[in-house]
Amino acid sequence: MVNSENKSALRKQYRKERADRFISESWLHILSANEFKDVSKIGSYISYDFEPETSDINQRIISSGKTLYLPRLLKDNDLEWVAWDGDKSKLKNSDKTLEPVGEAAKDIELDLIILPALHVDRTGNRLGQGGGSYDRVLARSNAWSIALLHRGELTSELLPVEPHDQKIKAAATPEIIVRF
Numbered sequence: 001m002v003n004s005e006n007k008s009a010l011r012k013q014y015r016k017e018r019a020d021r022f023i024s025e026s027w028l029h030i031l032s033a034n035e036f037k038d039v040s041k042i043g044s045y046i047s048y049d050f051e052p053e054t055s056d057i058n059q060r061i062i063s064s065g066k067t068l069y070l071p072r073l074l075k076d077n078d079l080e081w082v083a084w085d086g087d088k089s090k091l092k093n094s095d096k097t098l099e100p101v102g103e104a105a106k107d108i109e110l111d112l113i114i115l116p117a118l119h120v121d122r123t124g125n126r127l128g129q130g131g132g133s134y135d136r137v138l139a140r141s142n143a144w145s146i147a148l149l150h151r152g153e154l155t156s157e158l159l160p161v162e163p164h165d166q167k168i169k170a171a172a173t174p175e176i177i178v179r180f
């Protein structure tokens with residue numbers, strides 16, 4: 001089986017496991033990591049369905065005076081970033097996700113990116129929703145990147161890898177951060 005087909009099968013399995021085992025937890029502890037200390041521009045996301053919950057993290061980042069950016073999906077599956085002040089009236093529904101409204105930041109260089117993932121393996125390879133969106137973002141960025149996962153989604157089982165795949169710098173469960 002080629003790796004892209006293999007990835008689709010894993011996505012299906014991991015989405016189902018996530019839905020079956022979902023419990024509401026917090027990833028707020030990541031904000032105490034050293035990597036957050038001196039950064040000012042942070043990319044994050046608004047979680048949906050069974051994704052690790054980001055609303056408390058996002059609020060905390062905004063109230064600490066750092067600038068929070070949210071992704072907006074472009075037609076070619078790339079992402080653009082919009083600064084967000086926490087005002088929910090500045091979000092609108094787009095398929096499953098809530099996206100920011102307003103002007104995208106031009107030539108933004110994020111210092112740190114908090115990103116969603118379905119699974120991460122012990123070498124820092126990530127499986128996401130399948131658009132390749134974050135691979136594009138990470139390929140042109142120097143940001144430190146951390147994916148949020150439920151327990152059991154950070155595993156020693158190696159994920160299939162394609163040439164475009166970008167490794168992430170760290171992954172966090174509700175309990176721990178692992179740096180790669």
Ligand SMILES: Nc1nc2c(c(=O)[nH]1)N(C=O)[C@@H](CNc1ccc(C(=O)N[C@@H](CCC(=O)O)C(=O)O)cc1)CN2
Nearest residue numbers: 045046047048071073095096097116128129131133134
């Ligand atoms: N919260 C969140 N925001 C995000 C992402 C994400 O994974 N999570 N993205 C990450 O790139 C980008 C948007 N890409 C997305 C791609 C697909 C689906 C989606 O509807 N997934 C369906 C499964 C579709 C399928 O079966 O193929 C689902 O989750 O049920 C959502 C967002 C940017 N914003």
Ligand SMILES: Nc1ncnc2c1ncn2[C@@H]1O[C@H](COP(=O)(O)OP(=O)(O)OP(=O)(O)O)[C@@H](O)[C@H]1O
Nearest residue numbers: 007127128129130131132133134135136139164165
């Ligand atoms: N830098 C890139 N330029 C053009 N296409 C890309 C790039 N990176 C990835 N892609 C395309 O995106 C598709 C999906 O990639 P992949 O399966 O790795 O997604 P993913 O990392 O799980 O998704 P996401 O980042 O959206 O959560 C690939 O088949 C590839 O063709």
